[in-house]
């Protein structure tokens with residue numbers, strides 16, 4: 001079996017990491033569209049177009065499931081992708097994140113840090129309210145965080161100041177904070193130093209959804225789940241491969257071996 005995972009860059013590695021911990025019988029193709037990053041400052045139409053191209057790439061590479069490891073792409077293109085690629089299940093990160101936050105929050109007040117597009121789309125509020133209308137959701141769009149993480153968090157001297165500026169704009173009464181951009185788990189420790197709330201990383205629950213779908217697929221099709229000693233991961237990166245490897249290796253704590261430039265981008 002083969003899992004296709006994509007993001008606008010290194011952020012989706014936070015999802016890949018959790019999938020790797022839970023699924024040991026499928027290889028992974030990771031697509032990081034860093035040349036077009038950040039998605040969060042683009043229009044919905046632009047993001048949909050980029051995501052359709054990536055979807056085609058992953059389907060051509062025979063994946064059995066597509067994971068949109070990007071909140072912005074989930075907000076902008078989940079429905080379009082599901083409509084176009086009907087042969088495989090497609091999983092986004094917002095529903096899993098919303099479900100987890102509802103389980104965590106006691107006072108029913110949830111904050112979300114995300115890209116401007118995700119915040120503007122109101123997707124977390126919509127999904128959480130659909131699951132339980134009693135919850136209040138406060139979203140803050142953080143324009144500069146994703147590009148800073150993509151470039152390497154330490155390379156900006158004002159990083160803590162900027163992060164604090166965003167966090168301070170969330171209402172104090174929230175008891176739970178969703179990391180509503182898959183890049184943010186890469187700086188989770190920095191966030192935890194600045195805010196004392198329950199932190200939800202949607203990647204954890206997303207990996208559970210992936211495991212569930214693959215088990216279902218195996219039952220339905222009779223494909224055998226063969227445990228691997230080492231899951232093979234191929235990385236396709238449209239932008240700067242060196243930078244991707246540097247940031248990715250630091251986060252995953254291992255060498256990224258098979259990193260390629262895809263033919264589209």
Ligand code: DGL
Pocket residue numbers: 007008009011012037038039040041069070071072073115118146180181182183
């Ligand atoms: N990791 C993406 C997300 O979860 C960042 C999108 C961007 O490139 O702005 O939203």
